[in-house]
Amino acid sequence: MSIWFREEEPARKPRLTRERIVAAAVGLLDAEGLAGFSMRALAARVGAGTMSLYEYVRTREDVLDLALDEVFGEIDLPGPESLPWRELLARQLARSRAVMRRHPWVPGLTATRPLAGPNALARAELFHAELARAGLSGPALSAAVGALSFYVSGFTAAENTWWALVRTPEADADIRAGLQRHLERTAHTTLATSADVENQDFDGQFALGLDVILDGIEARL
Template identity: 40%
Template sequence: MPGNGKPGAESIDPERLWLRPTEPRRGRRPSFSREAITAAAVTLADAEGLDAVTMRRVAAEVGAGVMSLYSYAPDKETLLELMVDHVSGELTVTGPPSGDWRADLKTVARLQRANMLRHPWLPVALSTRRVPGPNTLAFLEHVLAVLRPTGLDGAAKLEVFAQITAFVAGHVAHEIAQAAVSRSPDRAAAEGRYLAAVAADGRHPELAEALSAPGRPLAPDATFSRFLNRLIDGLDTD
């Protein structure tokens, strides 16, 4: 990663990666492809997390020697670029925008959330700068069309897309963490006792009042919808 002596995202040449994909060396045609390598890496990350994705592990998954992979992905950062764009291909949109840009933008966010929940490593991978590949660009093109009725200029539209993506990534990361807590009843109970003690200590009246208010539905879908509505309904297009 940047700053630790290893190749980083800033070392990737997007023209070579996306417009001039590296061809395998001359000789016997390999039994795998860049697509197969990327799919294997995605499957590995889905099952074991990003730390499990190494060139050696991926090579083993496709039945290749490690050195033979470097014609397709010279380092893990490049492989991550391929993985992110690969799963972006799952962001399928049916039909043109409806003209109701707020509703369409909420649909975009829900597609992103579903994709990130299928691939829990994705929010982490998106936390560093990525060079958009063809699948990502196709989805971005749709989002820009969704935002056309707003009258925002191009830079503002790109900012909205970045804002929505960052919100979804952060929310999904929180969802995943909360799901882990819910699988540990003792920890959840301990957190509840701690907050109750803090609310009763007299030093946090605002928090005490907030915690005493009627609860909201805690189902993940309902929670996401509430947060998303606040964000998108409050977007300023002036």
């Protein structure tokens, strides 16, 4: 059962703290990714025995839930200024992408556990409230939130994977140029002329794709 759905036992007098463990978990995930994350490695990072961690969390999955929600807290919520729903959500999604670029393990985790921590819920509430005020409700509202969430996590996951393998803009340009030459030698004329495979502007691609989704949402209002 997720940590967010359980009643927590009273905290013991700490030798460590849960906050320190979570901060170390985020650092370990940033350095090693999910594949390199273990309670033993986490204990070594905080200078404690592995079993001592279980005085503060019950399971490895608890630590992952807490680390993920900690990182959601880095996605700044809007200030007091009043913005149109579309501009506000576009800004929030750009902030989400920036956080997922800093923490490449985040997109993969978001699909595997309930996002029910306080930071995740505050940001989900913002999206639902803005789109509800814009005029959506019921399944259409849920579908719109899902489309936006899946777009940012999917785009950024692909972006993170690409740069982890390719590493430099120069290598990226070489691959794109090679793909363009290959397409021009095939019978796929639409791809060769319209796929824009040599476009290296990830920021622009993200913003344009987001505009397309927001156009579709706005058309339903």
